Amino acid sequence: MPLRATRLLIGLRLRRALNRFTAAFQRRHRAAAGQRTATPGKAKLGWLIGGLVALAMVFSYTNFAYLALVNFKRALGFIQMPVQAPAAQKKITAAAPTNPQAAPQQGRWVRLAPAPGFTLSAGVLQAAALEMSILLAAALMLSLAGIELVRPEWDMEWLATLPVGMSMLLAARIVERTVVGPGLIVLVPFLTVLAWDAGHHVGALPLGLAAALPLAAIAATVRTIIDTGLRLSVSPAQLRNLNALVSIASIVILYLAISPGTSTGSYVIAWATSVPAWMFWLPPGLATAAVAGAEPASAVIAFLELAAEATVCVVLGAAFLRRQLRFGVVAAGARESSRSVAATRSRMLAPETGRRLLSPIQARELRLLARDRNYLVQTLVLPVVIVGAQVLINARGNLFGAAGDSPEHLAALGFGIAAYALMLSAFQTLNSEGNALWILVSLPRPLESILRQKALLWGAVCLVYPAALFAFAAVVSGGVSLNLLGLAVVVLLGVPIYAVIATSLGVFGSDPLAQEVQRRVRPSYVYLYMLLASVYVYAIYASSIWQRAALMVLTALLGFALWQKARDHLPYLLDPSASPPARVSLSDGLIAALMFFVLQALVSLGYVLNGQKVTGSVLLVAFVIAGGATFLLMQFAFARLKSEGVPAILGTGNARAAAWGIGGGAVAALGALIYVRLIANTSLFENARESALFGPQDGVWLVALAVVAAPIFEEFIFRGLIFGGLRRTLGLAVSVLASAAIFALVHPPIAAIPVFGLGIVAALIYARTRLLIGPMAAHAVYNAVVVGYQFLSWGP
Amino acid sequence: MIELDGLGKRYGEFVAVRDLTFSVASGEVFGFLGPNGAGKTTTIRMLMGILVPSSGWAAIDGLDCNLARVEVKRRVGYLPDAPMFYDFLRGREILEFVGEMHGQTRKDARANAVRLLDELGLADAAEEYAVNYSMGMKKKLGLACALIHDPSVLILDEPTNGLDPRAAHEVQHLLLGSAARGKTIFLSTHLLDMAERLCTRLGIIHKGELVAVGALDALRREVVPGGSLEEVFLRATQAEEGADMSGGAA
Structure with a gap:
């Protein structure tokens, strides 16, 4: 009997440990057909993954x-034996006499x-x-x-x-x-x-x-x-x-x-x-x-x-x-909140002074942090301890000495701690509400605004780590170098962006109502967040301002796209079966842009591997294949998902839209010609002009690419999806500028400024006409003028 | 005030609520009765915009519960069946927080919180962490959260569940007072004596379908002439059961 009890208790424990362990790696199953299931079904894969993780451990x-x-x-x-001094050696190792035969x-x-x-x-x-x-x-x-x-x-x-x-x-x-x-x-x-x-x-x-x-x-x-x-x-x-x-x-x-x-x-x-x-x-x-x-x-x-x-x-x-246990198994009292009612009464009668800097949500969050040491430690102290212990124990504290030599490491460390803290705080925004989520749901506030306030709070709190490190570095090195300043900008802008990303991913990656705490986080989203955070570290180590700016703009857009997705999802948060209707959003635009560029590179790579030179015609083929494939795949996906808000190319008022486009394109082209004139007199882009890939021999191809293919594909992605996606949740000015910025970023630096202008004009035309034929016409006119001008300047 | 039209919710193949159509007039106390698992909580969650209807719609004060969920919540006070609260926050602090989130100034929220805690007999526990409250105290605190913005509609899921007889009596008294002041109350329960005492109209839901709706007297007349509400309830929920069982046997 005693043995049996022991066996049962151990069995229970083992079963529980195993359940918890495998639960973390299982996909959640929606309620099975025809019946309610109290607990989610077990996936067969759970064992395999659990075993693999155990093996890895x-x-x-x-x-x-x-x-x-x-x-x-x-x-x-x-x-280390002093040469020909075996006696000294014997003294040191008295406990372990040396082997005379040791070579x-x-x-x-x-x-x-x-x-x-x-x-x-x-x-x-x-x-x-x-x-x-x-x-x-x-x-x-x-x-x-x-x-x-x-x-x-x-x-x-x-x-x-x-x-x-x-x-x-x-x-x-x-x-x-x-x-x-x-x-x-x-x-x-x-x-x-x-x-x-x-x-x-x-x-x-x-x-x-x-x-x-x-x-x-x-x-x-x-x-x-x-x-x-x-x-x-x-x-x-x-x-x-x-x-x-x-x-x-x-x-x-x-x-x-x-x-x-x-x-x-x-x-x-x-x-x-x-x-x-x-x-x-x-x-x-x-x-x-x-x-x-x-x-x-x-x-x-x-x-x-x-x-x-x-x-x-x-x-x-x-x-x-x-x-x-001689007086019985009774735990010490309940969680006390040692404060007398009378004291509070008198405190409450005191007049409320001062304006409130924080919203009620933020005030509540800080109050919880102040009272719940576990929460405080798990969100804000743990990252410092884990990263700090690594640094101190392995590097024996010489990191700060190196701060002056290589501020990149310091910046990466600051960003790393902040990103880690965000994973434990902003990512858990919904989970920390837990079973009390019903209170927020019953309030006349969109959940989005509550999440926004929390993201803001955590972004600000986590800025403290890199800010402190930079201040420390400035003190140690006795001044602020331009490099350090640039890094500080990258990191201090990156932390709020990642607060947004962490909060949005947390909406998908968490299940605040799960009974078992381990189940509340879906590991795949945590890994995705870590992956995205490590991408940003490239911005810290990037060599040129151009690369840094490109990465920062892309990350910010990505953060915004994720936020938009999360916002669409929030009304369905507590509904286990319903999901939001598909709508074209910024994330579709970013996916399309990425696909477009990756496919282009792949097709060009195919030519290079075949031993061919990358000429204008090769570029055109790559461009048309990539653009066409992206265009068709996106349209197919939108049709399959029955997405709302798919950008229309043609519709009522084609002629008017095209007229707007031609006029706008002419204006943008004029700006580009003035720009070309200006830079012709400077040595700024000398190298870029020399290394231009096109020559007059590519003539017809280039015209076809510039005037027909580029407008159709690029306008669909940059105006239709990206500008349209931004416009869904942002004001006109911000959407126009942001979409033009990313449009300029994907072009060569030499063309970035006039292309930025084209992006603004095209977005404004699309906003006015709601038909892509407008910006497509503008783009075609612009490219025709710019390419034509280049032909003239090359001469016959 | 509250309208449901063809409201339904399914989870995959499982139909939790099917084609509910009825309305609750302004100032009514509507009792939503049904055995465990009949779909009461699912219906209430759809009214609160927490669940998205699979079919039909529900509206409060002419506003769609799903599409205009923020506006709806300005008018509604909600008490869930098992209210849970944040750890490490005192009862008064939670109540103040809810008041502030409803747009009250900090001062007003505090005054309202103190008043409600007094009314509900929670004044002595106001400075304790709410996780330590007993089930009945949590329910009362939840009720205070529902009342703090003085809503015109109250949606209460099992408001007296877990309360001792005295507390249950006090809550009923409070609800009757609210009704007398013209509030519309939609409450789910399976306590028939409370429904009998409080409600002006009743709806009985069984296996996701509305099997009877009307004033208590009318229900008695129609379903079990001269019978008690208990008999009405048993008859209404048994008929379906029997039909299903015979169907299953055949």
Whole structure:
């Protein structure tokens, strides 16, 4: 019976862990046909993906463990021997006498002899024992940092109602936590690697597991004592705050444990030499000795000692737990909001002063941040700790020294922290509302305006990180260089853009009503956000202003496009079955533009691979194929989805629209001719003119491209989709300027300014006539004039 | 005041609500009765613009509940069946927040919050975090959120569910007072005695379809002459059941 209870409890835990693990990777299923389903069905793929992720985790932990051992050996397994001074050498390594036969490597480095009974030298063993102690601490901290501690319900309260004795229950709990918690995953790889290194090849994993189990049992006992004690004596609010602190500490310890795998400059290696001998009498040291021992007898003794110590720990721990619970299993009181009614009454009578800078939503968000340490830590502190710990432990703090030399790294770091913080804050905008979302839904405000305020708030809050870093860099380097200023602009504009992107993706990537917290975020959208954020880092490292500006404009447009999509989706947010009707939006325009350029490049590449020169005719073919394919694919997609608002080329009033177009095109062309005259007198674009791809021999082709093909395809994308998409939610002026800007960006820099003018004229004509024939005519006239002028200037 | 026309909602193949057509006049207290899972909450969510109808439409004060959802909410106070609140916020703070979001100044929102908390007997708990409230207190706080902007229509999902007898009585009293002041009330319930005491008209929904609608007396006359509301309810929801079961057996 006792065994059965233990087995059932462990089974329940394992099942729960497995469910949670696979749940995160499953696609949500809409309610199945004909019936309501209380819980979403399980996807068969979940197992496979879950298994693959577990495999990847095991692999990376093992890899770190292996690299750590390699670094230990490299740093502590050799000694630099003064030439012909073996006596001095003996003094330093008194604990590990050198092997006289050891061949000096490269003249001066000597491999230290293994400690008696081991294959590793004493220094490496000391480092390994220290590493094991840190890993044990990490396992304990990670288990305490878990979400279980902050759950308002305490499952012991429920388990205590089952017909099982308290001792049994406690034993089952410790066994269960030994097996299921993070302990084994953290401890086994390093022990296995040690065992492998000691020559136990086939037996390495069983040995590692056998040594890890007693350690995990000790961690589980300590964890159970701590969390029971906290549950009994600390209010849930304090518990959450404590949990927040522990989660930070656990990350630092974990990074410390990982650090010897990434560099030989790790603190672990620096501290290893001062590890005292009695460390080998403690469980982590015994575990190290047990798996690394080369002589079976001493290894077995170490194992037995380890098992004995662990047993004593568990038995004493269980007795202590029984004592802790002698007054029953009742958690400490509810979440207190220690403030008396009377005090508040008097406070409320005080007159309200000052204007409010923040909207009610923003004020509420900041109030939650101030009260809920866990929320604060998870959104704003965690990014700094994770990135900072990486930098400090691996680079040993020389980053700031390098700030003066390479401000790009600093800018990337600032943007990285901010983007990470946005992923934890702005991305979670809806999730943080959780089950209280009904309040927002019942208010006479569009959800969009609420989201906008939150995006604004988080964008502003996350600006603090890069701003502080730049200020620091300015102080350290004693001034602001032009380069630093440019980087600051890129990053400080990028953060608000990514606040918008994160908020919009969060609308699709979150499920605020999901019962299980793990299910609330759809991982694919998180990855998409991370991918987009890493794209922006190119803007930081880009060499030319032109590239930077192009990336920034594109990112801003992308952010806007995503926002538009999210806005369309919001009214359907809580409806599990309905989705918004398809409408042409800015994102369609961006997709079309991207497809257009990628296809052009691919077709041209095909010619190049065939050994052909890229001539005007090749460009024309590429252009027509790419444009035609894009045009047809988009039209096909719109027809399939029955999209609303597909731009019309022809309609009532064709002649009038064409007339507007011809007139507007003439004006834009005139502007272009004046521009060409002006730059002809400067040396600004000398190189660009020299490298022009076209020659008079391409004549007819060029005319066909410029006057017929380009207007049709480009106007459909840039005016029909992009300008039309922007216009749906933005004012006329902004839409005209933004669409003209992206239109100019995709042209060569030499033509950007006159093309920008054409973009403005064409957008205005389209806004007036609502028919694409208008801007197409303008574009055709413009190109005809500009190309014709070039022909004349080339001469016959 | 509230109109439903052919309103329906399906989730894939499952039809949650089918072809609801009825209206609630201004100043009426309309009771929406039905067994668990009949489609009461789905209907109310469509009235609140949370769910998009698969067919038909619903309108409040002449405004389409789905298309003009923001305007509709200016006129409506809503209480969900199980109101949940933000963690780490006090009851009074939540109420003030809702008042401010309805466009009240901070001062007005505070005054209204204090008044409502007093009226609903929550004054002592005003400074406690709302997550610690008992079910009944949460329901009362939700009711206060629905009332704070003095709406002309109240849409209440199981308003007395989970309340102790005294609290239930107080809430009923409050609702009767609101009705007397001319508010239109649409409430769903499966507590027949409350429906009998409060409602001027009743609609009974079963398996997503409206099976009876009318004033209590008229329903009694038509469905079970001389019977109680319980008998009316059982008859109305049983007829369908029987028909379905025989259909299933054949």
